Amino acid sequence: MFAKLISLSSDIRLEGGQPGKSGRVEVQYAGVWGTICDHGWDQNAADVVCRQLGYRRAESANCFARFGAGTGHILLDEVRCNGNEPSLSFCRHSGWTAHNCSHQNDAGVNCTNGRNFCHNIATTVTSV
Secondary structure: OOOOOOOOOOOEEEEEOOOOOEEEEEEEEOOEEEEEEOOOOOHHHHHHHHHHOOOOEEEEEEOOOOOOOOOOEEEEOOOEOOOOOOOHHHOEOOOOOOOOOOHHHEOEEEEEOOOOOOOOOOOOOOOO
16 A cells, blocks of 8 residues: 655755656655665656656656666655656655665656646637
8 A cells, every 4th residue: 555645855865866856766865865666656746756856747757777777775666646746745655764676777867948748738729
């Protein structure tokens, strides 16, 4: 089942990609940095991470250690976000340090300030 909400503040970073824009997602818990397993990782979670880092949205949610395998702790697995949370701290997960994966399953993101064409298309209605 799912544990309580993630209790993070701004303790999130991207490693192994373009600095601050893309990379393996790492979080800090109890003073220790660790990765997030990609089980359940999706566009909603990636969007939340990117907005938390000051971007408009995620261009992609990456799996299978796309930005290289981390080392040390795997802190989160089965992270579930609706996509509209203001930060990862509002998403559910399977519990701190509870996971069934290896660093070959580290989650990552590509963040962008580009438009989301599915949601930002303006239409003009003309009266006849």
